[in-house]
Amino acid sequence: MNEKLKSIVEEIYEDIKNGRIPKVELKSRNKENIVFDNLSGVWKYGNETVRRYASKTSSALSILKMLYIIDFVDEMERGKKTSTLREMYYISEGWGLGKFQNQDESDLMTEDLEVMTGLLREEMHLRPEENGASLIGNITIEELNRKGEWKRINCRDDVGDAGYTIPSNVEAEKLKFVGHDVDFVLAIETGGMFDRLVENGFDEKMRSLLVHIKGQPARSTKRLLNRLNKELGLPIVVFTDGDPWSFRIFASIAYGAIKTAHLSEILATPNSSFIGITASDILRYELPTDKLNDRDIDALNAELEDPRFNTPFWRGEIETMLKIGKKAEQQALAKYGLDFVTDTYLPEKLAEIGIE
């Protein structure tokens, strides 16, 4: 049994045996306890901890549920199985008082265990639903398949037009980089734009690895970007819609998210660059736009308070967007024809950040 998980159970057992009210202790996951670490440039938990004592019914129930998860993880470990978070939620139907009310509750508790033990959920044999994020480009990887064999794949030549699908576990034990011939990684928000770049052969033309991040990227997508940057030294360039929500996608790739602050060091890539669509692009390229709604405006104002956006570049862009009151989609670039994005927009913008 995993020692870190075992020690949680042992503490509870010892408490009961010695007539102490059992408890669990973990870093507080309140917003107030999340700090932006200037040194590493990512979100991290502060030093505040919380203790959940079994004298409160809700805490007692959460301790019981945690014990059920630990037992379940141990059982999977012994049986060499994994389960999705959703499957575990359904399995908890049979856990009596330990049954989860909804999947949010079980997902959150899995994160609590990550925070407490420093283990990744994948190491606890739990994985999210596949979200099917994919990539295309001249990189060769090896993936450990279900038969236990290392399967070698070139992500340009051995895949179809939809690309190589990123698995939920992208740690070195599952996925190895063998070789590559690209200069940078382009992380693209929408499927339509990803397909456009693939069709226009942008990966070969600009020697790039195209990653479709599918909106707010899953953990494994962010982890893969982090490894590509750290291990292969590839610059990460993020290309999204031009609205406050897409700005947050970039921030989460670059600096991490509140929910996963305990994992920021392996999930966030602080030296990523944002290429567009920016508010300045809207003006400069005279793109077709939509009006900002109230929620957009609230989000932009909140971003002005967010330390992740506390740079002259971001403050300028956010203020410009608020001033013009407009937002634009990636595909608005099609105003100037299907090739405009690959022939003009991206080369111009990439040149600005030193990629030619």
Place this chain on the structure above:
Amino acid sequence: MKTYEGKARAISVAEFFDKNKQMLGFDSPQKALFMTVKEAVDNSLDACTDAGILPKIEILVKPLEKEKFLIEVKDNGPGIPRIEVGNSLGKILYGSRFHSERQTRGQQGIGITAAILYAQRTTGNPVEVITKTRKDLTAYKIKMEIDIKKNEPIIISEEPFIWDVESGLWIKLILKGKYVNNKQGIEEYIKQTAIANPQTHFVVKLPDKEFEIPRSINDLPPIPIEIKPHPQGVELGELISILRDFPGSRIEDILTDSFSRVSPDVARQIVQKAGLEGKKPSELKEKDFEALYETIKSFKFMDPRKDCLSPIGGSALYKSVTVSFEEYHPSYFSLPVTKGVYVYSGHPFIIEAIAAYGGNIPKEEPIKVLRFANRVPLLYQQGSCAITKAISSINWNQYGISQPVKDQLPIGPVIIIVHVASSKIPFTNEAKEAIAQVPEIMDALDQALKAIGRQIKAMKSKEEHKGKVEEKFSLIEKILPAISQKASKILNMPEPDIKPIISKVMGVVSFRQMDDALVIDNFTEIDQNFEVHIIGEDKLKFEIKSLKPFERREIKIGKGVLSISEVYATLPDSVLLGAYPLPEALKDE
């Protein structure tokens, strides 16, 4: 409408009512069906009460072709002597009830006749009546119609009939109607009737369901005594008619004979005061009648006798309500509240009320109100009824029940039952669906409902305590043992004793109601000495000495008393579960 027999003879009352069906509640096909069952059942219950018989009433509502329905109501009452059937059932305003003062359901003898008329007019079918009295050897089957112009029954046929019962009345009517089973329907009417008449056994067959309600008590209600009307209740027109019926008699004698609480001496004083000494009714002028009437109105009479009323009775009401509301599994019932006997306009009345709280009674809906007048449920015109008005005018927020809109019914898991018993219920109209807002009755209702409100407040705080207590006990009885078990199983170690952490987790003295006992457990780590005060209708005090950790004491006390009382103990709030700390104000009592 004020009607007096002597005046009504000029036009046919039957004809009048035939043209004004809505006054009697026959204003829609749906309501006609309901009213017919109601009038027949009311008559049966009155007849059984008078004859001292525990009622068994069988009701059949059967759809026939073309919106026609067969209604049969069969009782085990005294039956009607064969020769009186025509006049009893087929003549509007027949009977002696206009002059008598006592509590009955069918106050004016109109109802069932109106149903017979309605059936006759909508289908042309005559009513079929089977009657058997104790005296007769055989039952008789009589077919009868009403001559609307003459206000006279027409007997179509009459023949002996074999019905093997000691006595009873069995009425069969065919009428046009519409059957809808809603909260103003026949089923609800019968169920509520059973609440107010717990001595009754019902056997019911409706188009969509069959059911039986056994009697919940076996005691007959006392037969209300018949008394003469109290002079304070007389109207000028009535007074004139009474006097003119005896043109040659002395006024003093007429007053003494016609009214209660009028002795020869009192009569003499009245006549003297009105300045009518030595006059005969035939000599009286308009202004003389008025002088006499005004004198009577201002004269201070003794209150009317009160034994002409038939309240349901506290224990019978409690019993019948606990049985009837079983489907709601209420958490608590209030004790019954009785107010009266009071008097309005010379008519005595009593208010009875009881409430149920919690369980499956809907929490987010306006409270349910069951209204009764002389043991008859009132299902229509809730909004204009004195009972509803009296409930709405109370500030329920002070009793812990949410009342978002002033002068509207409050919202909460409460059912309130209110019964008004009187020798004369002041209805708002002839259909007898709502009680008029007479000031004396409103005051009495207000008192009764506030007494109910105080009990509801206690029941609500009980319920809240119960929630907290249940949560704590689920923690120590279920969750903590499960944690201990699971942790031991994962580590493959023996299960530790969890008792020490239980007293740490609880750290309280808990008070729980279990059936008819208050169960007290000491979950603190020290011996406890304290007093328990149980305060509701009565104030009870118990001394608990040296209750050791994990020790239990039980105080045996009725379930009913516990559910409407609040429990206090002389312990600090921090160690109390399921009880309040005893406030300073109560300590010396």
